[in-house]
Amino acid sequence: MAPTDRTYTISQLAREFEVTPRALRFYEDKGLLTPRRDGMNRVYSHRDRARLQLILRGKRVGLSLIEIKEILDLYKVDQRAQAQTALKKYKQRVVALEAQREDIDAAIETLTDSIAKLEEFLAKPAPAAAIANARAFEAEAKKRLEDAH
Structure with a gap:
């Protein structure tokens, strides 16, 4: 049997591509398979x-x-047209992903700055805690002075 004559069950393809059988049925419902x-x-061909x-x-x-689906549909008609369409779509996607990367880099920079500021803030004693510590120190000092007299 030539490799192009081989057939596959839904379970075989699902396992090979790590998708669910439901995903394969969904792609079939959408006309992709x-x-x-x-x-x-269902019997899937090498083409599927x-x-x-x-x-x-x-x-x-x-x-x-x-x-x-646009790319797959062109395959039946003209492989060259399919390749051109795929190339155009891929280039558009690269542009979109680069824009997302810029947004992600900016978000990371903002978060990193915020983390540094928060860590710096938390490294200092809190004002309320400092006041409470000062009052406790003052009370302890008064007590010792009174005990000493």
């Missing part, structure tokens, strides 16, 4: 397996299912 049926069982790889790769880079 088209397994054939053998009675009540390759499409699942592309779906999961697209999700990892943050593409929506609609964008992934």
Whole structure:
């Protein structure tokens, strides 16, 4: 049997790609996968397996299912057009991720500054505690002075 003739059950693909069978059924409902049926069982082809790889790769880079479907649908028609569309989507995603990274870096810088200021503040005795300590010291000193006389 040629590798392209091999078939897979829903459990096999779910296990291989570490997704749930429900996720595979969801992708089927959305028209992203088209397994054939053998009675009540879904039978996935090598093509379905390759499409699942592309779906999961697209999700990892943050593409929506609609964008992934656009890319997959082009595969039937023109692989070159599919590659161009994927390239465009990936470049757009890189720009979006770089903007997110800038936001994350700014948030980290703000939080780091806040942490340093809070640690500095907490390293100093609290004013109320300092006053309480001074009063306790004063009371102890008065008591000792009275005991000494």
